[in-house]
Structures are given as C-alpha cells and as structure tokens.
Amino acid sequence: MSSQDVLTHTFSNGLTLAAEIRPAIRAAAFNLRMPTGSAGDPSGKEGLSNVLSDLCYRGAGDLDSRALSDALDAIGMQRSGGPNRIAFSFGGAVMSDHLERALDLTADIVLRPALDPKELEPVRSLALQELASLEDQPQRNVFIHLNRAYFTNEYGLSFLGTEESLQSLTAEDMAEAQKSRFKPTGAIMSVAGRFDWERLKDAVEARFGAWDGSAPDLPQPIRRADGCYVHIEQDTQQQHIGAVYAAAPLEHPDIYVSRMALGVLSGGMGARLFTEVREKRGLAYAVGASGGYLKGCGYAQAYAGTTPERAQETLDTLIAELKRLTEGVTEEELERARTGLLSSLVMGGESTGARAGAISTDLYYLGRVRSLEEKREQIEAVDPASIAEHLKEFPPENFTVAALGPRRLEMPE
Amino acid sequence: MMEFMHTKLDNGLVVVGERNEAAQSMACGYFVKTGSRDETPEVSGVSHFLEHMMFKGGDRRSADDINREFDELGAQYNAFTSTENTVYFGRVLPECQARLIDLLTDMMRPALRNDDFEMEKKVILEEIAMYKDNPASVAYWEGLELFANGHPSGNSVLGTTESISVLERDQMMSYFERRYSPGNIMVGLTGAFDWDAAVRQIDEATRDWVPFDVGRETPELECAVETKVVQNNQFTQEHLIWFWPGLSLQDERRRAAAVLADVLGDSVGSRLYWGLVDPGVANSAAMGHSAQDRFGTFRAYASCDPERAGEVVQKVQNILKDAVENGVSEDEIERAKQKGASSIVLHSETPMGRLVPVGMAWAYRGEYIDTDEAVNRLLSVTKEDVETLLAEDPFAKGTLVALGPLETLEA
Numbered sequence: 001m002s003s004q005d006v007l008t009h010t011f012s013n014g015l016t017l018a019a020e021i022r023p024a025i026r027a028a029a030f031n032l033r034m035p036t037g038s039a040g041d042p043s044g045k046e047g048l049s050n051v052l053s054d055l056c057y058r059g060a061g062d063l064d065s066r067a068l069s070d071a072l073d074a075i076g077m078q079r080s081g082g083p084n085r086i087a088f089s090f091g092g093a094v095m096s097d098h099l100e101r102a103l104d105l106t107a108d109i110v111l112r113p114a115l116d117p118k119e120l121e122p123v124r125s126l127a128l129q130e131l132a133s134l135e136d137q138p139q140r141n142v143f144i145h146l147n148r149a150y151f152t153n154e155y156g157l158s159f160l161g162t163e164e165s166l167q168s169l170t171a172e173d174m175a176e177a178q179k180s181r182f183k184p185t186g187a188i189m190s191v192a193g194r195f196d197w198e199r200l201k202d203a204v205e206a207r208f209g210a211w212d213g214s215a216p217d218l219p220q221p222i223r224r225a226d227g228c229y230v231h232i233e234q235d236t237q238q239q240h241i242g243a244v245y246a247a248a249p250l251e252h253p254d255i256y257v258s259r260m261a262l263g264v265l266s267g268g269m270g271a272r273l274f275t276e277v278r279e280k281r282g283l284a285y286a287v288g289a290s291g292g293y294l295k296g297c298g299y300a301q302a303y304a305g306t307t308p309e310r311a312q313e314t315l316d317t318l319i320a321e322l323k324r325l326t327e328g329v330t331e332e333e334l335e336r337a338r339t340g341l342l343s344s345l346v347m348g349g350e351s352t353g354a355r356a357g358a359i360s361t362d363l364y365y366l367g368r369v370r371s372l373e374e375k376r377e378q379i380e381a382v383d384p385a386s387i388a389e390h391l392k393e394f395p396p397e398n399f400t401v402a403a404l405g406p407r408r409l410e411m412p413e
Numbered sequence: 414m415m416e417f418m419h420t421k422l423d424n425g426l427v428v429v430g431e432r433n434e435a436a437q438s439m440a441c442g443y444f445v446k447t448g449s450r451d452e453t454p455e456v457s458g459v460s461h462f463l464e465h466m467m468f469k470g471g472d473r474r475s476a477d478d479i480n481r482e483f484d485e486l487g488a489q490y491n492a493f494t495s496t497e498n499t500v501y502f503g504r505v506l507p508e509c510q511a512r513l514i515d516l517l518t519d520m521m522r523p524a525l526r527n528d529d530f531e532m533e534k535k536v537i538l539e540e541i542a543m544y545k546d547n548p549a550s551v552a553y554w555e556g557l558e559l560f561a562n563g564h565p566s567g568n569s570v571l572g573t574t575e576s577i578s579v580l581e582r583d584q585m586m587s588y589f590e591r592r593y594s595p596g597n598i599m600v601g602l603t604g605a606f607d608w609d610a611a612v613r614q615i616d617e618a619t620r621d622w623v624p625f626d627v628g629r630e631t632p633e634l635e636c637a638v639e640t641k642v643v644q645n646n647q648f649t650q651e652h653l654i655w656f657w658p659g660l661s662l663q664d665e666r667r668r669a670a671a672v673l674a675d676v677l678g679d680s681v682g683s684r685l686y687w688g689l690v691d692p693g694v695a696n697s698a699a700m701g702h703s704a705q706d707r708f709g710t711f712r713a714y715a716s717c718d719p720e721r722a723g724e725v726v727q728k729v730q731n732i733l734k735d736a737v738e739n740g741v742s743e744d745e746i747e748r749a750k751q752k753g754a755s756s757i758v759l760h761s762e763t764p765m766g767r768l769v770p771v772g773m774a775w776a777y778r779g780e781y782i783d784t785d786e787a788v789n790r791l792l793s794v795t796k797e798d799v800e801t802l803l804a805e806d807p808f809a810k811g812t813l814v815a816l817g818p819l820e821t822l823e824a
Contacts, residue, residue: 024435027758066687070744073682076751078759093759125693129718133696135649136548136716235647237545268484269468270477279476282535285543305543336484343487343506347438350763 006359006369007197013212014185017204018359018369020192022352028099028193029352031081031091032106033360036181036215038159039085045173047161049083051120051127052174056090058119061108065119068105075101080353085155086218086294087364088181093353096194100203107207110182117171124166131160138240138404139286139305142232146242146301146402149230155221155294185214188363192355221297227398229411239311239405241304243318247291247394249298250365256341256378257390258291262300263337264329264387265289265321270336272321277304283314289322295365300396308407315401319412322396329387341379345372417771417781418608422616425596425624429775430611431767431783436604440764441513441611442502443521444599444772446706447592449572450496450565451629456580458572459588461494462537466585467501468492469529471522476529482516489765496566497629497706500772504765507605514611518618521593530582538578541571548645548816549714552652555643556712556814560656562637565630566708595619597627601772604764631707634658640813640822648817650696651722652714655729657811659702659709662777667704668791669798670711670807674702675749676741676799677732678713682748684732689715695725706777711807722815723823733808740800754788 008018038049057079058065072079075098081089090110094102134141148156189204223246248258266273266289277287289302302322306314348354349372362369403409419429448460469476483490483503490503501520505513544550554569561567572580602611636658660667678685678700689698695717703710717725760766761784770787774780782790815822 025762027755027762029759065691069682070748073748073752074744076748076753076755078752078755079681093755095755095758122691122693126690126696129650129693129696132718133650133716136652138546237542237647238539240546268480268488270480270482270484275477275480278536279480279532282532283539285536285540305546306539307542336481339487340484341487344489346506347489347504347763350437352762353759 008369009201011184011205011209013209014214015187015189015208015211016363017201018188018190018363019195019197019200020355020359021195021197022193025193025352026095027093027352028096028191028195029091029093029356030099030102030189030191031089031356031360032110033087033089033188033190033364034182034215035086035186035364036088036218037083037086038157039154039218040181040216041154044165045169046157046165047127047159048169048173048177049088050159050161051123051166051169052177053082053088054123054126055115055119055174056109056113056178058123059114059116061112063108064114071105077102083159085159091356099195103203103207111211113178115171115174115178120169120171120174124169127161127166128163131163131166134160135234138234138236142240142242142402142404145230145232145404146244146400149228149402150244150299150400151221151223153222154219181215183213183215184208184211188360190356190360190363192352192359221294224400225398227400229409230402231408232402232404233406234404236405237307238305239308239403239407241306241311241315241318241401241403242301243322243399243401244299244301245322245396245399247298247300248390249296250293251296252298254386254390256375257382257386258298258394259341260334260337260379260382261325261329261387261391262289262291263341264333265325267337267340273302273318276321277314277317281313281317283310283317293365308405311403311405311407312409315403315409316412319399322399326391326395329384331384334382334384334387338379338382342376345375415783417783419775420612422595422619424619424622425594426615426619426622427599427775428602428612428615429599429771430602430606430608431771431781432606432608433604433764436764437506438504438764439507439510439602439604439606440502440504440768441517441606442500442601442768442772443517444601444776445499445593446497446597446629446776447499448495448497449568449570451592452568452588456584456588457569457576458537459580459585460499461570461572462533462577462580463585463589464492464494464499465533465537466525466530467520467523469523469526469533471519471524473519479516479520482512486512488513494570496568496570500769502768510606510611511614514614515618518615521598523589525582525586525589527582530585534577534580538574541574541577544571548648548650548652549716551645552654552714552814552816555816556654556656556812559639559641559814560636560710560812562635564632564634564708566705592627594625594627595622596624599772599776601768603767603771629706634708636810637812638810642819642822643814643816644818644820645816646818650716651719651815651817651819652716653722653725653813653815655713655811655813657711657808659711659807660704661707661709662704663707664704664709666798666802667702667709669794669802670702670704670709671753672746672749672794673741673799673802674700674711675753676745677736679749679752684736685713685729688728688732689725694721694728719818722819726813726822737803737806737808740803741796743796746794746796746799750792750794753791757787757791758784
C-alpha cells in the first residue's frame with residue numbers, strides 16, 4: 001500500500017516498469033501507457049486514435065484477427081485501456097499464471113499489429129455508427145459538446161471524430177500513427193497483483209527491451225478563459241446540463257486542497273450539490289462534480305439532469321453552489337470530505353486494476369509514486385483557511401456551460 | 414483465508430458472513446427479498462421508491478443525518494432494487510463496523526415522513542425521465558414486460574410517471590408492512606469484520622422487529638411469442654431486444670446456461686460478435702443469461718443503423734439456429750469458461766465484490782460457495798451440459814422488441 005511496496009525499473013529504451021506485489025490475490029492487472037493520445041491525431045483526422053485502438057486488436061504478430069481474439073479469451077484476459085486525449089494504453093487482467101502469455105499478446109498488439117487494410121472498413125463503419133449513436137446518449141453527448149466549447153485547440157475535438165474525418169482515414173494513416181506514436185520513451189508498464197518481480201522484469205525486457213524511439217510531443221491544451229453557454233437542441237425527456245471551470249492541475253503542490261474542495265461540493269450524499277440540488281429541491285436524480293486532469297492543466301466539471309421546466313432553476317442552483325465555495329467551508333464539511341478521501345485511498349488499494357491505474361497515473365504526472373503516508377499527511381493538513389486561500393488562486397468562475405435538451409437556458413449572473 | 418459463518422436470530426433475521434482477514438475494509442448489506450414482482454399494479458414502482466425513502470430515516474435520524482453519517486464514516490454505500498431484491502449496503506474501514514451496522518439497521522425501520530415522501534417523489538420522477546433518454550433501458554423494460562406476459566417478473570422496477578405521481582405514503586407503508594418482515598431480510602458481512610460483535614449488535618438492535626409471514630407468487634411462465642415494433646423518433650439507432658425462457662436460480666443448469674450465453678453473445682469473441690460487430694453490421698450485440706427466483710431469461714441486445722435492422726434480426730436468427738442444429742465447440746466452451754473464471758476472481762478482490770454473490774447464494778439456495786469453489790464449478794461445465802440445453806431449443810419461443818425510428822421491421 002505504500003511506495004516502499006512499489007518496485008520500479010527503467011529500461012534503457014525509456015520504458016518504466018512499476019509494480020506492486022499483492023500475494024493474497026490470484027490475479028494480476030497490467031497497463032501499458034504510452035504518452036500519446038487523441039490530442040496527437042493529425043489535423044482533419046480526429047477519431048484516428050479510437051479507430052487505431054480497435055484495429056490493433058484485429059490481428060497482430062502471427063495471429064489473424066480471430067486467432068488473436070481467441071488467444072486472449074483462452075487465457076480469460078479481461079481487456080482494458082484505449083486512448084484518451086493524452087495517453088494510449090493497452091492492458092488487462094488475468095489469473096497470475098497467464099500473465100506472461102498476456103504480455104506476449106500485448107507486445108504483439110502494440111509492436112506488431114497487422115493493421116490489415118481489409119479490417120479498416122468494418123472498423124470505420126463501427127466508428128461511424130458509434131458517432132451516430134451519440135445522439136441516443138445525451139448524458140455522454142453533452143460532455144462532448146462541453147469539451148468542444150471549453151478547449152479551443154486539439155483538446156476540444158471529439159475523440160470519436162466527425163463523419164468527414166472518419167471517412168478520410170486510410171490504412172497508411174494507421175500504419176504511420178502506430179509507427180511514429182507507439183514508442184517507449186516515457187511509456188509506463190504498471191502491474192499489480194501476484195507475480196515474481198525478477199521474473200516480471202525479465203519478461204518485460206524480453207518483450208519490450210528492443211523497442212526504441214520517442215513519440216512526438218503532444219500540443220499544450222488551450223482553453224477559453226471567459227466562459228460561455230452552448231445549447232444543443234434535442235427532443236429529450238430531460239435537460240442534460242454540464243459546466244466546467246479551471247481548477248488546480250494534478251501536479252500542483254496543493255492538489256489535495258483542490259480535491260478536498262471538490263469533496264465538500266460532491267464527495268458524498270451529504271455534500272453540497274447532492275443536498276441542495278437533489279435533497280432540498282428534488283431537481284435531479286443525477287448530480288455531481290469531479291476533477292479532470294491533463295498534463296499541467298486541471299479543471300472541474302459538474303453535471304445535473306432534470307426535466308426541461310426545472311432546468312433553469314437547476315442551472316442557477318448548480319452555479320450558485322459552485323460559487324458559494326469561495327464563501328468558506330465549515331470544519332465539519334471538511335472533516336467529512338477528508339474521511340471520504342482517506343477511506344477511498346485505502347479501499348481503492350484493494351482492487352488490482354485500480355492499483356495498476358493509480359501507479360501509472362502518479363508516475364505519468366509526478367514522475368514518482370506517492371506513498372499513502374505522503375498523501376495522508378497532505379490531506380490531514382488541509383483546513384478551511386487553506387481552502388479559502390487556494391480558491392483565491394482557482395476561484396470557481398467563468399463557467400463554460402453546455403445544455404442539451406428542448407429548452408434554451410440563461411446563464412446566471 | 415476465507416471463513417464462513419451464519420446464524421438466525423430469534424425474530425427470524427438471518428446473518429451470514431465471509432471473513433477475509435487479509436482485506437482492508439468490511440462490507441455490510443441488508444438483503445430484502447422484495448422487488449417489483451411483489452407489487453400490485455396500482456403501486457407499481459413502490460419497491461424502488463421505498464428504497465429511496467429508507468435513506469430518509471426513522472425515529473432516530475433525519476435524511477440529513479443519514480447522508481452526513483455515511484460521509485463521516487468515509488463509506489462507499491448505496492442501494493439497488495431489482496424485480497426481486499432490494500439491497501442496502503456500505504463498505505467502510507474495519508474500525509467503523511459498529512457505526513455502519515447501526516446506521517443500516519436503523520434505516521430498516523423508516524418513518525416515511527410526508528415531506529420527505531413528496532420531495533423524493535420529484536427525484537423518482539426525474540430518475541424515470543432520465544431512463545427515458547436511455548434507449549437500451551426503454552427497450553429492455555418494453556421487452557421484458559412483453560415477454561413475461563403477465564408473469565410478475567416482468568414488472569417494471571421504476572414504475573411509470575403516472576403510477577408514481579398518484580402513489581401515496583400510506584400505500585408505501587402498507588407495502589413495507591407486508592414485505593419487510595425480519596424473516597424476509599438477511600444481513601450479509603464480508604471482508605475484515607468482527608463476527609461476534611456484529612451479531613450481538615444486530616440482535617440487540619432488531620429485538621423489537623416483529624416477524625410475520627411473507628410470500629411470493631411464482632406462477633408458471635407462459636411467455637409471449639411475438640415481435641413488436643415500438644416507433645420512437647427520439648432515437649436515431651434501432652435498438653433490438655430479445656427474450657427467451659432461461660433457467661432459475663434454483664436450477665443447477667444455470668451455469669451451463671451462462672456458458673452458452675457467453676459462447677453465443679459475450680461482448681467480444683462470441684458468435685454474435687463475429688457475426689455482427691466484427692463486420693460492422695451492428696454497433697453492439699451481446700447476449701446474457703439471468704437466473705432469478707424460479708424464473709430465468711436468456712436475452713440478447715443489438716443496436717444498429719435502422720436500415721440494417723432487418724439484416725441484424727436475420728443474422729441473429731441464423732446464429733441461434735446454427736447453434737441449436739450443430740452445437741458448439743470444445744474450444745468455444747473453454748474460452749467462455751476461462752473468461753468467466755477470471756471475472757469471478759477479479760470481482761472477488763474487494764469485500765464489496767463478494768457481498769452480493771455470498772448474500773444471494775445464501776438467501777436463495779442456503780449455500781455458501783467460496784471463490785475457488787465458484788471457479789471450480791464453472792470450469793466443470795461440459796460441452797455435453799451445454800448441448801443438453803441446446804437440444805431443448807431454448808430459443809424456439811420468445812419475443813423481440815424493436816425500438817427506434819422504424820415503423821415496421823422487415824427481415
């Protein structure tokens with residue numbers, strides 16, 4: 001549970017292996033994270049990463065699409081990963097006896113995918129259908145629009161692409177992206193579960209040691225500073241409302257002050273958003289806020305879903321609660337947020353998949369894995385004064401709001 | 414190492430536990446054998462609405478108190494209602510065991526205050542509206558109701574805007590008084606808990622709970638055989654859902670049924686995947702088996718471009734027909750079992766992951782199966798077991814609902 005238990009080794013090609021041994025568990029979860037993502041998709045080719053990720057599973061090494069799928073299923077591997085804006089990951093979880101075989105297949109998928117041009121058409125067709133089916137998923141769709149309004153460069157583009165960009169993708173685009181962007185420099189292989197460390201190190205070196213090179217740097221995210229309102233007209237039952245504003249990045253020394261402020265807002269059912277929007281007013285079933293992080297860039301986003309006639313009241317209440325944070329938080333609220341955060345740190349350590357992910361996140365953003373003690377100390381140190389001080393630097397304001405549904409809303413004062 | 418224990422209190426309340434000393438947290442759940450199948454039509458949705466109301470407190474606590482105390486414990490907690498179970502659960506660090514049990518136990522005797530009832534009714538109506546924006550959910554409940562053909566296991570969990578709007582507090586109280594007998598409730602504990610302390614505390618806290626008889630109607634299923642097109646222009650894709658009769662929780666063949674459903678319709682590597690998703694004919698296609706209390710279903714779901722809906726229906730029929738006529742291979746069964754085995758093991762990592770399997774096995778079958786044994790039983794399913802099921806052609810009779818822009822469905 002502490003950093004002493006996380007073993008790390010960096011290979012000469014720049015790939016870092018970080019692993020936590022959990023002998024009481026019969027399985028192992030792993031995640032290979034490469035520092036490239038959909039923000040690195042070439043202009044006009046948005047959606048490429050998403051399509052490439054699917055294509056990589058359609059045959060690799062000596063195995064064709066069906067044989068690869070059967071091989072993964074034969075060891076019962078639960079697949080995980082995929083691209084986000086800043087990372088491309090491949091991973092999974094298996095019974096420990098199958099870990100080395102899972103690494104064999106993952107090495108094939110990452111280093112030797114067939115990227116068969118014949119497979120591109122069905123994958124494109126699926127991507128187009130996924131894009132079309134977004135209209136049937138208003139909760140998801142509103143965040144795509146919110147993101148597009150908030151980020152003004154590559155980071156605002158939908159990772160699902162557009163019909164035009166998906167149509168323009170070629171087999172050469174896929175081969176070029178895999179060749180130039182799947183690189184070991186800065187990549188992280190994290191593993192949690194039952195395994196032998198020396199043997200794991202050798203196994204990873206044997207499969208990934210000869211890999212070399214660096215992916216091109218991703219652009220820096222650019223976002224609007226002034227806030228805005230975007231309306232997406234759709235004949236839905238509920239009005240789906242999303243709001244986003246700037247918050248501390250994950251690398252910030254006061255990240256736990258920021259996380260605690262979010263906890264006061266939305267840590268549990270006693271937190272402010274749930275109390276004010278749902279319990280006191282009955283405006284929504286789903287309401288909450290969470291932190292979002294890119295390299296060097298943090299933001300907070302909130303959501304509520306409500307019927308159209310109550311949408312304006314819901315938006316007004318939501319924004320008022322976000323702003324009210326700067327008026328101060330009580331010791332009691334903070335204590336609950338603290339307990340929730342500490343408890344989730346310990347309980348999050350019980351799942352191997354969550355641990356493999358957390359180790360990878362720490363290494364990517366901070367270059368090291370924080371111990372539980374270190375996090376605990378930072379969390380213990382937060383008090384109402386440090387929250388107030390922190391919110392002067394990151395005040396909840398200049399909200400970008402997206403609302404999807406029948407009713408156009410007014411931004412509150 | 415896992416250790417199992419169980420006891421029955423004087424009022425009929427059963428307590429079971431699976432202790433894992435290596436765990437860093439403990440979970441506790443109240444399992445109530447009640448759900449929408451136990452409702453009469455005029456109170457449709459009351460089980461789920463009541464589940465929300467249980468968080469509003471009894472004589473000792475207000476709704477604010479409950480929310481605040483759960484947060485003070487740093488608990489992960491929630492509740493869910495299905496057609497036949499209502500479960501309230503929380504997970505905390507071991508030192509908070511007594512407070513978690515106090516809170517959950519106290520919640521089981523609700524006051525159902527009128528103000529809380531009227532406010533929460535608004536939340537329930539919002540939840541119903543939210544699911545109306547989710548086509549897979551709309552299709553699922555349309556399909557299940559059609560299939561069940563009057564069998565109570567087809568009753569909607571959420572109820573409707575109409576049924577909830579007119580529901581009254583006293584109707585909810587009489588439902589509570591009809592269903593929440595201690596003999597119809599079970600407490601489950603998993604992870605690093607203190608058994609003796611837990612049993613003592615629950616015994617003391619529930620001593621005045623008066624038991625009474627609770628039944629459940631379990632009529633024979635006479636499933637519908639029908640295709641129904643539900644035109645809804647809010648949605649752009651066609652959402653297809655099939656139901657066929659399956660095996661119940663009490664039926665040992667349910668494991669073979671789960672393996673069969675995986676071979677035919679797991680989300681990757683199955684026959685539906687290769688036939689529909691891999692070539693891009695449908696954007697998703699999956700099949701599952703659900704074993705319930707003397708009721709069970711096989712079900713499949715696909716969503717696709719409306720223009721291809723006829724093709725998708727035809728392909729699904731062909732895939733099922735081929736399986737019934739020609740069987741399935743050893744390799745396919747082996748892969749499905751391996752996937753199922755890792756899924757069991759990975760879900761067993763946390764006390765929360767164990768709570769529902771341990772609780773349900775005891776509540777409905779009076780048996781305890783540890784993770785290793787659950788894996789072994791799954792791995793012992795044979796090709797013959799699966800083909801015995803196929804020989805009875807489980808897909809001969811069933812229903813299909815198509816929800817989306819289409820007015821008619823042409824295969």
